[in-house]
Amino acid sequence: MFAKAFRVKSNTAIKGSDRRKLRADVTAAFPTLGTDQASELIPGKEELNVVKLYAHKGDAVTVYMSGGNPILFELEKNLYPTVYTLWSYPDLLPAFTTWPLVLDKLVGGADLMLPGVVVPPTGLPEVQQGDLCAIALVGNRAPVAIGVAAMSTAQMLASGLKGKGFSVLHTYQDHLWKSGDKSSPPAIAPLAVNPTDSNEEKVDLSLQGNLSCLTLEGEEENRKVHHPEASEDTSSGAQSQDCVDGKPLQEQMDELLHQCFLHALKSRVKKADLPLLTSTLLGSHMFSCCPKGQQLDIKKSSYKKLSKFLQHMQQEQIVQIKELSKGVESIVAVDWRHPRITSFVIPEPSLTSQTVQEGSREQPYHPPDIKSLYCVPANMTQLFQESGHKKGNALEGSEVRRIIIDYAKKNNLVDADNRNLVKLDPILCDCILEKNEQHVVMKLPWDCLLTRCLQNMQPAYQVTFPGQEPILKKGKLCPIDITLAQKACNKKVTVVRNLETYGLDPCSVAAALQLRCQASTIVSPAPGAKDSLQVQIQGNQIHHLGQLLLVLRFPLPNL
Numbered sequence: 001m002f003a004k005a006f007r008v009k010s011n012t013a014i015k016g017s018d019r020r021k022l023r024a025d026v027t028a029a030f031p032t033l034g035t036d037q038a039s040e041l042i043p044g045k046e047e048l049n050v051v052k053l054y055a056h057k058g059d060a061v062t063v064y065m066s067g068g069n070p071i072l073f074e075l076e077k078n079l080y081p082t083v084y085t086l087w088s089y090p091d092l093l094p095a096f097t098t099w100p101l102v103l104d105k106l107v108g109g110a111d112l113m114l115p116g117v118v119v120p121p122t123g124l125p126e127v128q129q130g131d132l133c134a135i136a137l138v139g140n141r142a143p144v145a146i147g148v149a150a151m152s153t154a155q156m157l158a159s160g161l162k163g164k165g166f167s168v169l170h171t172y173q174d175h176l177w178k179s180g181d182k183s184s185p186p187a188i189a190p191l192a193v194n195p196t197d198s199n200e201e202k203v204d205l206s207l208q209g210n211l212s213c214l215t216l217e218g219e220e221e222n223r224k225v226h227h228p229e230a231s232e233d234t235s236s237g238a239q240s241q242d243c244v245d246g247k248p249l250q251e252q253m254d255e256l257l258h259q260c261f262l263h264a265l266k267s268r269v270k271k272a273d274l275p276l277l278t279s280t281l282l283g284s285h286m287f288s289c290c291p292k293g294q295q296l297d298i299k300k301s302s303y304k305k306l307s308k309f310l311q312h313m314q315q316e317q318i319v320q321i322k323e324l325s326k327g328v329e330s331i332v333a334v335d336w337r338h339p340r341i342t343s344f345v346i347p348e349p350s351l352t353s354q355t356v357q358e359g360s361r362e363q364p365y366h367p368p369d370i371k372s373l374y375c376v377p378a379n380m381t382q383l384f385q386e387s388g389h390k391k392g393n394a395l396e397g398s399e400v401r402r403i404i405i406d407y408a409k410k411n412n413l414v415d416a417d418n419r420n421l422v423k424l425d426p427i428l429c430d431c432i433l434e435k436n437e438q439h440v441v442m443k444l445p446w447d448c449l450l451t452r453c454l455q456n457m458q459p460a461y462q463v464t465f466p467g468q469e470p471i472l473k474k475g476k477l478c479p480i481d482i483t484l485a486q487k488a489c490n491k492k493v494t495v496v497r498n499l500e501t502y503g504l505d506p507c508s509v510a511a512a513l514q515l516r517c518q519a520s521t522i523v524s525p526a527p528g529a530k531d532s533l534q535v536q537i538q539g540n541q542i543h544h545l546g547q548l549l550l551v552l553r554f555p556l557p558n559l
Helices: 016-029 035-041 083-088 102-107 153-158 236-241 249-267 278-289 306-315 378-385 397-410 426-432 446-456 506-517 542-551
Strands: 007-013 048-054 060-066 069-075 078-081 095-098 132-137 140-149 164-171 203-208 211-216 319-325 328-334 355-358 361-364 369-375 394-396 421-423 443-445 458-464 471-474 481-486 492-497 521-525 533-538
Touching: 016 035, 016 078, 069 083, 083 140, 102 140, 102 164, 132 164, 249 278, 249 306, 278 306, 278 328, 278 506, 278 542, 306 319, 306 328, 369 397, 378 397, 378 426, 378 446, 394 397, 397 446, 421 446, 426 446, 443 446, 481 542, 492 542, 506 521, 506 533, 506 542
Parallel strands: 095 132
Antiparallel strands: 007 048, 048 060, 060 069, 069 078, 132 140, 140 164, 203 211, 319 328, 355 361, 369 394, 369 458, 421 443, 458 471, 481 492, 492 533, 521 533
């Protein structure tokens, strides 16, 4: 429907009464969407616009825009979510899976045929003819298209998966998507499948460009980045049935949450720290108090949200919470004499494990050894050939200085009257002097000579990971780049690049940051960088990211 450009008729801000009606219509159209989620999708105060447009075939469509992105569109009095909405609520619609190569056809306006549908080990979702469905790519649950089922699941199977499966209404990369911020689909891990149910090779999605390509990893474990919504169980019933050591997981997470909270108040938070942002309490103190080998995930607790948990703690008169600025809660008082704090016993400290948490699995992170090097350029070959080095050879700074000093002494270039000066012979002149200096500068101090030589050599660096051969790379060492970007409606995101240079897996860092910050993360190709990924975290998370790198004892280059 939006494969070609559309014509906008009007664009107006929605009224308060219409906003409430729209929220009610959304709740009625999508029963699986809870009241809180409907309020998040249709906010009460944030800017919300209604855009009336005509599609290229003449269909009259109403589009609702929030935060600069289209979140819903209405056609013939039926509401449909956009891919932007489904990325936040991936379980809103029954989802079918297809191959990445099929996406180009869908973007061009084609419908999804049944031979292109991938049947998962758990079988196809149960739908009826006319049901609204989401379409995702293999290895990633983030939907890339929305369509209407052309037949029921039973009819699909009876046909041998032949014929038209879905009438596609909207896709990632179509013109409706282009009316938003044009962000790429987040990496949402497929739902876990019991290994006894399927012996198929695990499929991983590696991002290249704006699409995903399929790679088989055989026996290797699949790398996952959990979206906040994807990390929740599909139902409270399923969550309460999962048990470990005889206790439901939800009960265990509640106990861990209380433990980290009391531990933080008793050992880390001081009176001088108040008022303390609730987000800072969680990210800077509670996560640090989490025992080794465990992960604090509020979404898996019975409270679901930090604000709800802190309200409960306020009811117990342990802390006092106030909204000091609009929408931002802070802890303004703590009763350190409260029996729960005074009776809490701080667990025995354990050695800090340098790990990046990846889902529920931990991988030890060992920082690489990094050395700055200098490569011999063509115009300086004669200076280094006596020491056995050729063009392109990489040397450490100390070695370069030693070679230059030996050259000067061997060729009697040290000034007899002032041993702090070095006479420049034709080779040194060609190496370090500009054309206008050739007949003017005859001598240079040692420090100036050495500095000029290093500056005229090509920069390089060597990265050595534990147990691996050194890797030599030419060019300057790029530091980890952390930037704060401004999105629509003053929303901020933190973007991290160049993690791969230091042996940090962007997917693992994204998973760790998601748990530490309790914010959604996206791993996508870094603009202008070949074969490099960037991590985007919702909100200003520079403080949390810095703390994570410090916990990893992130190395600085050996200059």
